[in-house]
Every structure is written in C-alpha cells, then in structure tokens.
Amino acid sequence: MAASRLLKAALLVGRTSLRQHTVATRVPLVAVRATCCRGFQTSAIQREQHLQGYKDSDRHHGKYPARTHYCGQLRASDNGQHVVLSGWAQSPRAMSQDLIFLPIRDSTGVTQLVYRSENCPAHLKAQIQNLSAESVICVEGIVHRRPEGMANQKQTTGEIEVEITNIYCLNPSSPSLPFLPTQPQLPNEEIRLRYRYLDLRRDELQKNIRLRSVTANTVRQYLIGHGFTEIETPTLFKSTPEGAREFIVPTRKRGAFYALPQSPQQHKQMLMAAGFDRYFQIARCFRDEDLRADRQPEFTQIDLEMSFITVDDIQRIIEGMITAIWDKALGMKLNSSMFPHMTYHDAMSKYGSDKPDVRFDMQINQIESYVSDVAGQDSIDCMVVKKGSSLTGGDLKNTQKAFDLVDSKEFAFAKINENNIHQWLRKCGFLRHSQHIDSVQSKLNSKLNIEQGDLVLVNKRPNYLYGGNTLMGRLRLHFANTMQEKGLLQLDPNAFKFLWVESFPLFTPDEQGIRTWQSTHHPFTAPFDEDIPLLATDPAKVRGQHYDLVLNGMEIGGGSIRIHSPVMQSFIFDKVLQLEKYEYQRFDHLIDALGGGCPPHGGIALGFDRLMAILCNVASIRDVIAFPKAAGGKDFVVNSPSEVTAAQLKEYGLRLTEE
C-alpha cells in the first residue's frame, strides 16, 4: 500500500534519540515561564525532531502489573506485603550513593518509595535518577514498617516505606513542565489555566472537584428521595425577545438560529403542565456576559419545580437539601431555625441590600421622623460604624471619592468624640438645617446607641425602595471590610448565615426608560394573592411570591410561585410590561401550556458553582470548575474561542461584517 511504503521510507531518514528528553535537567522556572505561552517543549521537540521515524522507547509499552493499592492506602499493618503502586513520581532525593527516596503520588496521597543498594537491583538506580518529576510510573516493592521515630506524622502512609523491586516508566514527563503541581509558589492564573491538567493535580483542586461530585450526588439523592424526577431539558433552545444575554447557534438553514438557554425556566413550567409534579435537573445554563466581566459564560444550577405547593413547601425542601449538603460536605448540622426570613423592604431599609450579610450587625436606621423638616417626602438613612472614628480623614476622603460623594448635599458623616457627642447633629451636613436637632439629639444618641469613637453616616434618599441596594448598603459593606482590615471588626470564618428574603415588589421601574415597568425577577412570577386586584390599578404595590436564599451576603438561589393563569400571564405581558405583540407572541407556547391544564406550581434555582465555592471556602468559582473560562470567556486550555473557516461560515449562511 502506498502509505506504508511511504512510512517505511520515512523510517530510514531520522532517528535522533528521544533519550535526552527524559534525562535533561529541569529547566529553571524563569526560562520556562518565558516559553510556556507557546506550549512547553514536549510537542514541539517531538514533532519536529522525531517524527521522521517512529521511536518511542522511553516509555514502557505493553502489560504492566495491576496496582494493588492506591498511594495513600498503605499502613504499618501491611508490613512485608508485596505491593504494586501506580502514580506520579515526585523528584527523587539521593541521600547517598546507596540510598534514594522517591515519593510516588496519586489523588489519595503519597507513599515513600526507597532504593537501597544492598536490597534493590542495581539497574534501578539510574532509572530512578533519570526520572523527571511528574513522570507516570508503576512500581513493585515490599512494604517496610519505618523504624521507631522515623514515621512521618503528616502523611497517612507515614508509618511505612516501600522498597522498590521493579519500576515501569509508563510515561515520562517532559522535563520542561511550566510548573509542578507540588511547588509551593504557583505561577499566575493564566499559566495555571492553560496547563489546567497540571493545576488540577494539586490537592486543593482535587478535593474541590471531588467534593463537587459528592455534593451533586447528595443533591440528587435528597431530591430523588423526596419524589423528584430528574429530567433533561434542551440546550438548543430558541432566541427570546430579551436575547441580549444569550448565545445564538446558527443552523445550516440560512437565517435560522437556536439559542442557548439562560435557564430551563420555560421547559420546567411546561413539565409541570405535563404532570411531572416534581422535577429537578442539575442544569447547564449560558449567559453571554460582557466580555470584560469576570463571569463564567456557562454555569450550572440546581433547578427544581413542584406542582400544587406553597412557598413554604419549597423552602422546606431547600432547607432540607442544604442541611443534607452541609452535613455531608462539612459534617455540620443545620436546622430550620438557621433559615430566618426577612422582607425585601426590611432588607433594603435595615441593611441597604436585597441580600444582606447578617454575619455582622451594623444596621441602618431611618431617622426622617426626627428631622421631618429637612426630610420632606424622603427617607434619611443613618448608620453607626462602631469605633469608626479611628478611621483617618484620608480614609474617609477616599471613601467619599470612591462613592462619588465629595460634593453630595444629601450625604454627611460625623466622627463622634467627647466634645461633639451631644451636638454632632449641629455640624452634620444637611441635618444641621433642621429646627429639631437640639430636641432630638439625645433621643437619637440613645436610640442608635451612639458612643464616643463611633462614626455616624447619614444619607437622604427617596422613600420608594427598588433595585438591589442603597448607597448606605454599599457603604455598610465598604466599612465592614475596612474595619475588618483594621482588626476592629471580627467575622467568624465558619459562620454560615442563611436568610430567606421575600415579599419583593413584582415590578421595578424600567431604568432603561423604554417601558414603565420591568419584572423585578422574571415575568412568570406570581403576585401575592391579596395583591392581584392591584395588578390593574397600582402595579408598584404588587408583591411577588418570590424568595431569594442568601448566604453570608451572597445570593445562592432564587425562585418563586409562578403564574398559572394564562389570563393573568397575558395581562402582565401586555398591560403591565407593555410588551409589543411580536414580543409576547414568542411566549405563546407557554400561554398555551398554562391554558391547557397547568397546575399551580413554583420552584427555585440554586447557583451550584457559587454554592461549591462557599463549601470549598474559595474566593473564585474557577476553583470549583474543572475547566473554567478565564475573564472574557477565554479558554486557555484549548485556545478558544477561535476562528472558523470561511467555508464553515458559508455553510451557515453567514459571513463576517467588515471590520
């Protein structure tokens, strides 16, 4: 055959040995960093120098013994056993000509392998010394209990060592790896993301990704145990009117596109119409975020929906699920008293946020009733930062700048000391214009427990609350951070403060100004039963049967009772949200499904990535995702997104716009 003749001929051309590759000394890290963006040397060397013929003798081909134990498994009780271990060689340490230690690692732990010239076959010595770190080996040997006093308490296998009788080098590692997963100082995140398979060998990431699997299974077992059916919904979905944040997928039918779903919302509601009663899915969702944002374009949510239920039913299911997760992952026992409830109005007025961090107090008070003459129709938020007067003038100036408050006539603050504690209102920005300051000064001090050394902040704001936070709420988080950094506020690092935030307004003023109202969450949320008459008369006052689950100031989930009346759903699309006909027509299938015998239903979705980041105590969700995208959606592992060919585009009836 033509090909094999060609190959035979090629075989004669070049036979440069690969051996230098495995015995080379490790390239210093600096040099490696300089080259690693072009890929480390393995592929380049091998492709360019060695492909003329086929020579691959540095690795063992064919059978090798099956492992008898994992590398974290052996104990003193295994003394004397003949064992086979497979895993990654760490750097050998030659203690003398006659004694070499070689740690072998897998995801379960590390075992100390040892070469002793008096006991081990002599040819093993060179083999060990030539092993580059991270080479994959299979080792036969005899377990020896370490002598008294030589045990390593830090290792689960520290009581033993394994004297080597045979080594198979299954896959030598490139001596020019960009970094070692065992090195204490790691390279920057781009390098770690690019060589993700190296980074994932680190203990921390191994544990995170494995805990993610355990947690997903805990969720599944809990929900299945509570009568839920796991159902897969489509990933190739349809472009919707609010399509700004969705990825589109062209098809070979020119001009026809799928879109990737931001959530299974519509499908899960149709599953309720279909009579599935209790649905869940650990669902992949997609959001075409701004390229600058440090968000994942694909993410995972625990998604569920139930028929014939109340808010309370759903919350009890979720509390049980979270309790099962915390028990399994952290061994912590939660109970339902750890899931208090708060209205949106209380959250926004007392904490200035719809996801209050209640690990610390620092509540916001409304003081407009004390100074009604300067308040007028507005509210006045007042917050006391205990010990906050220790902040310098520079600290406060910077804060004012950062929050754009330098020239604000509605914001003011006062550091409280022994001189001004009984008259600080007199010099406190806009408050000083009130005729009531002298009469309310002591009442206010007493009510807000204002003491010397405190910092008092006040801000006048419109009485009507909407959106996710207030200025004072943002300042609350800012000062909590600042005070923590200065050691003046302590948070319990093991505190898990859950909170159900409820009674959200169903509609929020449309900030883009295109329409009067937009849905606070999504247009499928049901109003409070008693607020239904207000839909047609005063939408601002309608509360939604929506609930967010907040943990330590982060929203980890949100859900609602949905609208099941096609009349109500149509009314909201048309009359309240004032969608154009072509916009709400795209929801005709949902209106039809509601009208085709859809039970009352509701559900919730929890962000699985964020939940795992909290469980694993890491700051970034990238540390709980096996192959995350970097900022801007870049995948450094496979170098994506990338170009496609003109021919591919043409098949999809597309071409690029002019630049």
Place this chain on the structure above:
Amino acid sequence: MAASRLLKAALLVGRTSLRQHTVATRVPLVAVRATCCRGFQTSAIQREQHLQGYKDSDRHHGKYPARTHYCGQLRASDNGQHVVLSGWAQSPRAMSQDLIFLPIRDSTGVTQLVYRSENCPAHLKAQIQNLSAESVICVEGIVHRRPEGMANQKQTTGEIEVEITNIYCLNPSSPSLPFLPTQPQLPNEEIRLRYRYLDLRRDELQKNIRLRSVTANTVRQYLIGHGFTEIETPTLFKSTPEGAREFIVPTRKRGAFYALPQSPQQHKQMLMAAGFDRYFQIARCFRDEDLRADRQPEFTQIDLEMSFITVDDIQRIIEGMITAIWDKALGMKLNSSMFPHMTYHDAMSKYGSDKPDVRFDMQINQIESYVSDVAGQDSIDCMVVKKGSSLTGGDLKNTQKAFDLVDSKEFAFAKINENNIHQWLRKCGFLRHSQHIDSVQSKLNSKLNIEQGDLVLVNKRPNYLYGGNTLMGRLRLHFANTMQEKGLLQLDPNAFKFLWVESFPLFTPDEQGIRTWQSTHHPFTAPFDEDIPLLATDPAKVRGQHYDLVLNGMEIGGGSIRIHSPVMQSFIFDKVLQLEKYEYQRFDHLIDALGGGCPPHGGIALGFDRLMAILCNVASIRDVIAFPKAAGGKDFVVNSPSEVTAAQLKEYGLRLTEE
C-alpha cells in the same frame, strides 16, 4: 403613576366574560386539527378579547387545601377518610340527574370521584358539568369502599370512590385542546410534539421519562460506588479541524467562535492527565447532522474514563453497570456470560456487520476455497435463508432492485428444491463457471446444511474487510425482516443479546480519497501492543484496542484504550493520518497533556437515549426524551430554530449571506 392610570382607564373598556370559554362544548377533533397549527384558542381568545381589563374569575385564586394523597394511592383500607386530591379532571359522565362520575388523574393513577345528589352540595353539580377535560382541580371528599362486585380491577384505586364535598377549579383547561392525552387515537407526531406538555401526560411517556431518571440514578450510584467522580466538562468548546458535524457559537469578539462538543473526549483524557483516575459524566453532546436526517442534534451519553486499566477492566465495569440497570429497570438478572466477545473480522465475515444482531443465526460462510478458480483473490460470501424458497419471484426481484443487484455479475441466488438440490451450483450465477462445482456440490450442501426449501445467496467481494457492513450483511438483515413478516422466523421479543465487538483495524481507507488512511473510530485509540511496530510499516494490519458494545444489532456504546504516548500520538497525526500541520496543531494541548505525565488510560461512551429506547421498548428515541427535536432539528414546542434580529447578528460581527 402613569402606568397605573393607563391601566385603570383600560379596565373600563372591555369586560367580555371568559365564562363561555369554560362551558363551551368540546370542538370536534377534525376542526381542532385544522386550527391547531396556529396554536389552540386559549392564547388568542384571551389576548384579543379579554385583555382590555383584567378579569380572571374562572379559576380559584388563593389558598386551597393541601393534597393528602396522590390519585393512584387510595385503597379500601382508606374507607371513610376525608381526603384531598389534586389533579386533572377527565370528562365527567352523568349517569342520571343525581349521579355523576368524574375521574381525576395524576401521574400515579386515577381515582373515581362521584357526585350523588343525596349526599353532595347541590352547587357542585353545575361546577362538575362545566369542567372541561384536563382542567386542574383540587377536590375534597370522603373515601367510600365500592359495593361488592363494583370494584374496577384495572385500576389500583378500583376498590374505592371518593364522594365529593368540595371542588376548587384551580385552572380550567381550554375546551379546544388539540387532543386529549387519554384519547385512544392520537394525532400525528407533529401535533404531539407541538403540544408536548399534553403528550407527556400520557402514561407511556410518563413512564419512559421517569424510568430515564431512575436509570440515570442507577448509573450514577453504580459508578460512584466503583470509585468514579462525576465531573462536568465545558459545553462551549473549540472548533476542531473535522468540524463538519459541529455547531459553532459566535462570540461578541468578531470572528471568534466556540463550538459545541461532539463528546467530552479531549477533556476526559485531560482529566486522566490531571490524576482523576476514574471520571464519569452523563454528558450532553451535539452533532450538526444533515438537516434531513432523523437524528437528534443534541443527545446524551454515559461517558467514562479510567486510568491504569485494561480493556478487560473497563468491560467488567460496563457489564456490571448494564446488569444493575437491567435489574432495576426490568427486574432481569444478567451475568457476565451474557456478554460474549467477537472480533471485528468474525463479525464482518460471519454476520456482514460490525454490530451483528445475534438474536437469529443465519450466518454467512466464506466458500472461496471450494471454488478457488472463480474466486481468485476475492472472498465469496454464502448465506442460507432457511425456508427462503417460499419467497416469490417478485419478492426476490424487488430485493435485487432495492440492493441494486439486478445486473450484478458478483451476486447470485438459488431457491433449493428437490430437483436442484444436488446441482444448484450449476445454475448459480458466476459460480457455474467454476470447474469444481460438481465435486464440491455435496460437500457444500453438507457443510452449510442446505435443504430443500432454502434460499441460497452468494456474493463475491474483496477479501479485505473494512467499514460497517457488507452487502451480504445488509441482505441478512433484510431477509430476517422479510422472514419475520411472513412468520417464517421468530425472534424472542424479550431477548437481549449483548456482544463485545473487538479487534477493529485501527485505520480504514479514507473513502473521500483525500488521505490514505482515516481512523476507524478516532485518532486517540491505542494500537494493540504487539502491533505497534506495524504503525510505521503496515498501518492496514494494526488493530486498535477499541471495543463496541452491541445489543440486538444496535451499537449502544464504544470505547478504547487511548494513546498515552505523545510521540505515538504525534506520529499517527503526522505520518499515518497525514494531517496538515495546522490541523494537528489544534491538538497541541492534548499532546502537551500526554507529555506532561499522563497515565495509561481508556474509557467508553454509551448512548443514553438509545439505551433508554431499548429499555422502554420504543422504536424512536424521541419517546424517551422530554423535549426532542423533530426531523430536521425543528423544535415544534417553541418554534425553533428561528430568526434573530439584524442587531443581534451585528453584535456578533455577522451578517447573512445573500440568498
């Protein structure tokens, strides 16, 4: 507020009652079919006629009693209990003025509700009679044991009935539904797919989708129990050279695209390089099939990969998993003897297929050694169809036409009767030219057990076997079907014949003629150890460590031991497959991963949709997917794929080509 004023004004305009909607008589099915493609009337009526004001009084709003039982749960032992049931009303049957039956259904079953004028509140009568079928109701009532002899043995709740004390109509169903899930004669599949939420209420689909959930969980528990970690891999992947069958996803960075993965192959290999040892995922995969093909563009596979293992290890894991599934889903006990092995060569020569259906015998024999003079270098396949001479001349003519064999000089057949049984070779196409026919006639008859009434088929073909089937293999399936239809061949409908097909050639001639060789499966499959030297000398003879799991003639899974040597992988890309540099450079991350300390590894992927179709005993995978696409990738539920706006396209740096 402007909006609420507008709404108040709107409220005064139109108040056409919705009542006619719920009391209307059912529209005859014919009329419905004519209109249903435009959506049934709910959305249209409601939007056009009733949205001027907000009136939604046909459904109960607010609290209703919590259900105490599912509709399939009540038994004679519940006699006398006050119960609450929620579900779907079927059509009421008025037996007299004083007695109305109303079955209520949910996914667990049906309960007979009964209205008796002597016991039930009078207002209930009109309420029941006005209920359209498939309306969602909540019913309070008292359980009564049915009188002796009146029990319905076909229903699990057939021993009881529930006398109604109260009804809440939670959501009246449109009286013009396109079809009822309970009707015996269903409409065509397009209608059923469009109103999928109605179709999914049918018992069969409910059972299929629920069994799918149970089976996914069986798989997970089995694999987790065997040390596997479930790991999610990216859906936003990278366009690869063989991108013809992948969907691309544009990003807002002009000219930069993701692609949807056809499988997690590369990521799972990188997970092995990352030290995860045993990975699995129930993974969504994507294939941009020809629009005409009746295939799902998105599908689900059970995907797994293991390190430091052999073919045998993986096969034992899969046999155990299949055994667990069959036990859980069908209550059938399998054992490892039910998973025999066959080489690709045997499968192709004896069954003419790389996925033999061994539920019936009808093997193919090679007879070239008997008639070497006409065979030359070729093989001659010979197949005996027992009792096949009962097929008419017309039958056989049609077969020849269908298989394009009318003028073939390499194909022939003979019907065996008492006259020709000792000399049929003499008149059998090209065979009659052999000098040996008289001497081999009886040997052949005896070896192939040829009897009167049989049909004998012969076909000369090249000796070298490649691809998925041979002409004789296709004829084998054709005649098996034909003989089944005629009642001359019986297959056990409960037979599950598994088969591991192995020892595939690693390379197959490239039929597009661009290159000499293409990978038989994929380029990451490892060769047999003993065939490694042939890579450079005779690729045609190299066998791959690939294995397919075949069930009843369908491939339900396939996997392999992968190449872990970067040198071998590069050599195959470059020298055997002769990829261009820009093509194999796109696999640099994989080569790097292999060279960065990747253990020997292998895995398998099973088609979950097909597996479920077999378990549910349905012909189409659409019957085991909640929201499948129709042929051509159309989603009739949401009417997708669909247009996107010019503005959307522009954001992605795209425009449509001229038509």
